[in-house]
Amino acid sequence: xxARMDRKFADVASEGRPVLxxxxxxxxxxxxxxxxxxxxxxxxxxxxxxLGMPFSDPMADGPAIxxxxxxxxxxxxxxxxxxxxxxxxREEDQRTPIVLMGYYNxxxxxxxxxxxxxxxxxxIDGLIVVDLPPEMDDELCIPALEKGINFIRxxxxxxxxxxLPKVLENTSGFVYYVSMNGIxxxxxxxxxxIAGAVERIKTHTKLPVCVGFGVKTAEHARAIxxxxxxxxxxxxxxxxxxxxLTEEGKATDATVPGVEALVRGLSAGxxxxxxxxxx
Amino acid sequence: MNEAPKLNSFRAGPDEDGRFGIFxxxxxxxxxxxxxxxxxxxxxxxxxxxxxxxxxxNLGAHYIGRPSPLYFAERLTEELxxxxxxxxxEELNHTGSHKINNCIGQILLAKRMGKTRIIAETGAGQxxxxxxxxxxxxxxxxxxxxxxxxxxxxxxxVFRMKLLGAEVKPVTAGNGTLKDAMNEALRxxxxxxxxxxxxxxxxxxxxxxxEMVRDFQAVIGQEAKAQMLEAEGRLPDLVIAAVGGGSNAIxxxxxxxxxxxxxxxxxxxxxxxxxxxxxxxxxxxxSPGVLHGNRTYLLQDGDGQIKEGHSISAGLxxxxxxxxxxxxxxxxxxxxxxxxxxxxLEAFQMLTRLEGIIPALEPSHALAEVIKRAPTMGKxxxxxxxxxxxxxxxxxxxxxxxxxxx
Ligand SMILES: Cc1ncc(COP(=O)(O)O)c(C=O)c1O
Numbered sequence: 227x228x229a230r231m232d233r234k235f236a237d238v239a240s241e242g243r244p245v246l247x248x249x250x251x252x253x254x255x256x257x258x259x260x261x262x263x264x265x266x267x268x269x270x271x272x273x274x275x276x277l278g279m280p281f282s283d284p285m286a287d288g289p290a291i292x293x294x295x296x297x298x299x300x301x302x303x304x305x306x307x308x309x310x311x312x313x314x315x316r317e318e319d320q321r322t323p324i325v326l327m328g329y330y331n332x333x334x335x336x337x338x339x340x341x342x343x344x345x346x347x348x349x350i351d352g353l354i355v356v357d358l359p360p361e362m363d364d365e366l367c368i369p370a371l372e373k374g375i376n377f378i379r380x381x382x383x384x385x386x387x388x389x390l391p392k393v394l395e396n397t398s399g400f401v402y403y404v405s406m407n408g409i410x411x412x413x414x415x416x417x418x419x420i421a422g423a424v425e426r427i428k429t430h431t432k433l434p435v436c437v438g439f440g441v442k443t444a445e446h447a448r449a450i451x452x453x454x455x456x457x458x459x460x461x462x463x464x465x466x467x468x469x470x471l472t473e474e475g476k477a478t479d480a481t482v483p484g485v486e487a488l489v490r491g492l493s494a495g496x497x498x499x500x501x502x503x504x505x
Numbered sequence: 506m507n508e509a510p511k512l513n514s515f516r517a518g519p520d521e522d523g524r525f526g527i528f529x530x531x532x533x534x535x536x537x538x539x540x541x542x543x544x545x546x547x548x549x550x551x552x553x554x555x556x557x558x559x560x561x562x563n564l565g566a567h568y569i570g571r572p573s574p575l576y577f578a579e580r581l582t583e584e585l586x587x588x589x590x591x592x593x594x595e596e597l598n599h600t601g602s603h604k605i606n607n608c609i610g611q612i613l614l615a616k617r618m619g620k621t622r623i624i625a626e627t628g629a630g631q632x633x634x635x636x637x638x639x640x641x642x643x644x645x646x647x648x649x650x651x652x653x654x655x656x657x658x659x660x661x662x663v664f665r666m667k668l669l670g671a672e673v674k675p676v677t678a679g680n681g682t683l684k685d686a687m688n689e690a691l692r693x694x695x696x697x698x699x700x701x702x703x704x705x706x707x708x709x710x711x712x713x714x715x716e717m718v719r720d721f722q723a724v725i726g727q728e729a730k731a732q733m734l735e736a737e738g739r740l741p742d743l744v745i746a747a748v749g750g751g752s753n754a755i756x757x758x759x760x761x762x763x764x765x766x767x768x769x770x771x772x773x774x775x776x777x778x779x780x781x782x783x784x785x786x787x788x789x790x791x792s793p794g795v796l797h798g799n800r801t802y803l804l805q806d807g808d809g810q811i812k813e814g815h816s817i818s819a820g821l822x823x824x825x826x827x828x829x830x831x832x833x834x835x836x837x838x839x840x841x842x843x844x845x846x847x848x849x850l851e852a853f854q855m856l857t858r859l860e861g862i863i864p865a866l867e868p869s870h871a872l873a874e875v876i877k878r879a880p881t882m883g884k885x886x887x888x889x890x891x892x893x894x895x896x897x898x899x900x901x902x903x904x905x906x907x908x909x910x911x
Contacts, residue, residue: 280810281809282679283684285534286691286692286695304808305808306808330532330795331796331805332808333809334795334800335807335809356534357534357795357798359533359535359538360538361530361531362530379535380534382535382536383536384536384540385535385538385539393535404535404536407695407696407697408536412696
């Protein structure tokens, strides 16, 4: 499974551009719409998909993703259904890596072994679990690696050079650099600061480094993508979905096309990123 | 009861990873990891530093008013007709509850670490008031996150915090209670890592908080033990405390954990009954899970989503419990039982009339359990209860329920 992730990063690198990683919340605003959104993402230019697992207490997320999680849970989403979204997607796309992103408790309650078996079976390639730092690797990271699922770690501005090796030790797939100290949906910091941080991480690892938190526009994607191997866009997509819904939070005809249009723009941004770097 | 071997102390935890058996740990975002490691390093230094202890003792004596008295509740004992009932009177502390013990300790740590801004979460507002108080005393700005529901039902404490110069930020996410306030405080901390100290108000959260808060609160049990030996020449037969996150309870329990003859009972909020969702009995009606940095008993559904609890008392309205309590339950050293809203309310009124003490609704839960057990015990037996706070903050809530206009 890890192969799919590595192959994707290699393919995109050979195109001379950064990878576009797109996040959306599984089950927002409902299961079927979510499946349609996911299927639309690669067609609009997404290279890797982060599929959010809703949690009642998303401590690292800003209001946009908090609300997306609430809409999803209200519509009856569960971890089993989120894995099912991935399975439905895999029926027609075998090339786009899928990374599940969320918090540990729903996985813990589902049962780690059962979760890893089901995730692998559904064609999931990696996991990002916000509240499992390296100190907690025995919980999920090591079992996931043994099964062949990537465990993608977040590195942050507080992860100094002393700590970085510990964070990178069991990381695979890619490294997710969180652009600022804060929650999802905050403002993007100065791209030149981010470039420095990416360089610092790259002296410690051969893995690709993707940057997320605060990337909202094609222009951001272009600027960050000039130095990073990939850019992650989440809140902008979640906001786009939210803005398309009815007052009761139901999907409309504009929901999926709205995401497509946004991602197409972001994709154009990353495709011109290295041109920007060369300028 | 299973007799644990003497060498196998119940007071040895946590291990160096912050575990009490399978409970505890450090389940936090990477951004916070370096911060809690710094905090742990500073705490490890401070707890062995005589100067730190001296400062803590000095403020305890002259600012908080320690030791708090041990009081024999003569009329209540007579009325119930069984065991002798003693209260450890934490409600007489400065700011009206045990919460100040922990706040003084942590603000001294914050100072040592050079932090310049304090954040805290609060439910009943007692921890918010205690945090705002020590922040004023040490000249640091303080932001208190409080669920919007709690802001409404604990209005007097909100006003107190504001008078003390703290900024109270109402949290509307979720049900607007303590767990939502804690989420919001964590979001603040992750954003303001450089200057901010997160002053957690109970013996929960990521390591080292459960251990550190316990150690700051353990003074309650240490004093009570000495006072009881002085008053009765022996240890109590039963120690009882209410459990929200578990700080006042672990504070009074800890000194007695290895005393085999002492039975220990923690009282959870049974709300409107354990059948539905309107309670906060994490141990009696919950299951182990991971929230707010630690593994512990939680109220959750089959998908691992955390439920909103309910209690008449805002300070017990938390769907989790400190990890050490989860462990003490599983090893069988402490028994945890629920008390319903209406039982707590009756106990509140009984103590007020019989002893002239208006208790907070939180320890009223412990009191209701005392009222159940005392008559079944012999007159030569002794109960020690932690009277963790005074009830001034609750008179509006109680007045409303009793239909008495204020
Ligand atoms: C007086 C009093 N007792 C008990 C509690 C419950 O907290 P803990 O379980 O941490 O003692 C509170 C919380 O606000 C309180 O105000």
